[in-house]
Structures are given as C-alpha cells and as structure tokens.
Amino acid sequence: MVIFILKRLAFAVLTLVVATAIAFVLVQLSGSTPGGVALGQAATPEQVHAYNVALGWYDPWVVQYANWVGQVLTGNLGVSLIDGRDIAADIAKRLPVTAALAVFGTLLSLVVGVVMGIVAAVRGGAVDRVLAATSGILLSLPAFWVGVLLVFLFAVQLRLLPATGFVPLQTNPEAWARSLVLPVLTIAITSAAGIARQTRASMGEVLTQEHMRSLRALGTPTTRIIYVHALRGASLPILASIAVQFIVLFGGSVVIEVLFALPGIGQAMQSAVGSADLPFVQALVLVATVVVVIVNLALELMTRALDPKLRAS
Structure with a gap:
C-alpha cells in the first residue's frame, strides 16, 4: 500500500506540472501581456514594455515557469493585474463558496440518484420505466433553466x-444555509439523473449474479442483500461517477455561481479570463488541478479498499 501511495503521489505531482505548464504556455500565447492588461489602453508602448521587462515577461519560458513554481511553493500566487489584490487571499475567500456548492450538491445528488437507481433496479417493471424516463428528462434540463425556475418559484x-x-x-x-439552498437544489436536480442511471445499471448487474441467488436461498434478509451485499458490489462504478460529478461541479460551476451571484472560483475564472488577468488564470488552473488530483487519489484509495482483487495485488 505504501508503494502504491508513493506512485500515485508521484503521478499527482507530474499531473500538476503538466497541467500548470500547459496553462503557462497558453497564457504566453494569449496575445496579452501583463503591462498591456495592468496599464490599460492609455499607456504608451514604452510604458508597457518597461512594465513587462520589470516582471521578466521577455525571459525564456523555462525561466519564467521555474520562477513561478518557486513563487508558488512559498505560498505566493502573485497579485491581480486588474486591481493589485493578493490572489492567494482572494482564492481563500472564494474557495469555501465553491467547495460548499460542490460538496452539498454532490451529496444531495448522491442520495437522490442512488435511491432512484436502487428502486429502479429492485422493483423493475413500470417503476423502472418511470424512473428511467424521469432521469432522461432530468439529464436534458439545462442547469441555468432549472435555476431560473427555482428562483421564480421559491424566491x-x-x-x-x-x-x-x-x-x-x-x-x-442560517443565512449561509438559505443562500445555498437554491444553488444546491439546481445542481442536484441536474446531476442526480446520471448517478441514478449508473446505480441502476450496476445494481441490475450485481443482483443477477450467482452469489446473490445463493444469499436468497440461505434466507438472508432482502434489505441486507440489497443495501449491504449488492450495493457494495455495485459501489465501484457508482463511486467513479460521484467523483467525476464532484470534479465537474467544482471546476464547472460558472453557470450556477453567475446565476446566483455567488463569489466562488467559477465566477473568478470567468472574470479572470474575460479581463485577461494572466496571474489569476494560472493560479485558478493550479487550484482546480489540485482538487482534481486529490479527488482522483481518494477515489483510487477507496477503490482499492473496496475491491478484494486490488487489495490482494
């Protein structure tokens, strides 16, 4: 297990390096320069050039990237080119907003989706068809449209x-909880259907296996068969679906945050890209990549713990 964790940590570091390096190159190729963004159109070319020189913008890319990595390792993510605010402090304020959305949205969609999937797999027949049609409808609903309807109804x-x-x-x-209810409901309504379909497929496959029939023959209570043995056997693809859902919510919550005016990471990314705030874009890519790496590492550890074959390897 120790060797496995060390390998995964090494791969995580490599992923961070590759992702941030790609973001760095894209920033360099964007056509914008720090001087042009920070000083605005009123600045002369000489002033823009002097600003860029002072920041080392014309140094070789390898040197610039190495300097940026060294700066990040000290906890310094730089300052915004737009208003000079500290990027690390700003992200620290925004991170709990997006984290709350992603965590609560994932948990609620998990509960709803797993319950729908289990009921569909166990009951079958008309219930399965109704839940399948319901999940299909939910999958087709745009998050923005659902959010607008919820605002109209509840607000x-x-x-x-x-x-x-x-x-x-x-x-x-109390006000914090109230401000999150509609965004979380919007996320859950549009996300639970995918988890429900995955749960339905996984549970349906597990319930038809030989050892499930053996448990029934031995007189094992139905609830134990479903919620202990079958759900455990179907848990790996469900966990993978939940992990993907969390990553998507964390990195792609722009629509939700803009719709509900939430000061989160998604809103910050939209603003940074729109204003060509290059240091902010790089910092946000770093944060999003760290979250993806951590979630993937946690998923692999849980998968290894739940799968006897992987534990034995």
Missing part, C-alpha cells in the same frame, strides 16, 4: 429563499 412567488447572494458561514449560519 419570487413564495418568497421563501433569497434569489441571489451569499452570506459567509461565520457571519450568519
């Missing part, structure tokens, strides 16, 4: 929840 018509905005947990826990 405009019923006035039960805020339509937009975010309140930090430490400021007001």
